[in-house]
Amino acid sequence: MRIDIITVLPELLQNFTQESIVGRAQRKGLVEIHVHNLRDYSTDKWRRVDDYPFGGFAGMVMQCEPIDRCISKLMAERKYDEIIFTTPDGEQFDQPMANTLSLAENLIILCGHYKGIDYRIREHLITKEVSIGDYVLTGGELAAAVMTDAIVRIVPGVIGDEQSALSDSFQDNLLAAPVYTRPAEYKGWKVPDVLLSGHEAKIKEWELNQSYERTKRLRPDLLEKK
Ligand code: ADE
Numbered sequence: 001m002r003i004d005i006i007t008v009l010p011e012l013l014q015n016f017t018q019e020s021i022v023g024r025a026q027r028k029g030l031v032e033i034h035v036h037n038l039r040d041y042s043t044d045k046w047r048r049v050d051d052y053p054f055g056g057f058a059g060m061v062m063q064c065e066p067i068d069r070c071i072s073k074l075m076a077e078r079k080y081d082e083i084i085f086t087t088p089d090g091e092q093f094d095q096p097m098a099n100t101l102s103l104a105e106n107l108i109i110l111c112g113h114y115k116g117i118d119y120r121i122r123e124h125l126i127t128k129e130v131s132i133g134d135y136v137l138t139g140g141e142l143a144a145a146v147m148t149d150a151i152v153r154i155v156p157g158v159i160g161d162e163q164s165a166l167s168d169s170f171q172d173n174l175l176a177a178p179v180y181t182r183p184a185e186y187k188g189w190k191v192p193d194v195l196l197s198g199h200e201a202k203i204k205e206w207e208l209n210q211s212y213e214r215t216k217r218l219r220p221d222l223l224e225k226k
Pocket of ligand 1: 086087088112130131132133134135136137138139140143
C-alpha cells in the first residue's frame with residue numbers, strides 16, 4: 001500500500017512517518033508513505049500556494065494550481081483508490097472507514113489549511129472528504145497522521161500478532177477488555193485471579209464479559225450498532 005500526503009508543513013509529518021509501527025511497516029516494505037511539499041508545485045516566485053478569497057471574506061484560501069499540479073503528477077504515475085481531503089465538514093473517520101481504506105492500493109491525502117481550499121478542487125479532484133472529529137484543527141496534518149496511523153496498523157503483517165489488531169476496541173463495536181502484566185500484585189493492587197488460572201475458556205468468557213460491561217458503561221451507543 002502507498003499513501004501520498006500533500007501538505008504545506010512536510011516537517012510536521014516527517015518524524016511521524018519514520019517512527020514506531022508506521023516507520024517499521026515502511027522498513028518491512030509493507031507500506032510506502034510519501035510526503036509532498038505543496039510549495040514545490042507553486043509557480044509563484046515566492047512559492048506561495050494561497051491567495052485572498054473572492055467576495056471579500058476573511059482569511060486565505062489555497063489555490064487550485066499547485067494542488068492540481070501535484071495531484072495530476074501523482075495520478076499520471078499510478079491509479080489512486082481515493083483522493084482524500086481532510087476537513088472538519090467531511091465524513092466522520094471511524095474504524096470501519098479505516099478498515100476499508102486499509103484495503104486500498106494507493107491513497108492521496110491532501111491536508112487542508114488556512115480558511116480552506118478553492119472549492120473547485122473539492123468538486124473536480126477530491127473523491128472523499130474526511131473529518132477526524134467535531135473540532136477545528138489549525139490544519140489537516142494531524143488528521144492525516146491520525147488516519148494514516150489507523151489505516152497502516154491494520155495492513156496485514158504490520159502488527160506482529162494478527163489477532164491483536166482484530167481484537168482492538170471498535171473492531172466489533174465493543175471496547176477492549178483490560179490488560180495486565182507482571183507483577184501479579186503491586187502495592188496490594190491485584191490482577192484478577194481468573195487471568196492467573198490458566199483456564200483458557202474461563203479467561204475468554206471473562207474477557208468478553210469485561211468488554212460488554214465496559215462498553216455498556218462507557219459507550220452504550222456502540223451496543224446499538226451491533
Ligand atoms: N482540519 C481542521 N480540522 C479538522 C478535522 N477535525 N478533521 C479533519 N481535518 C481537519
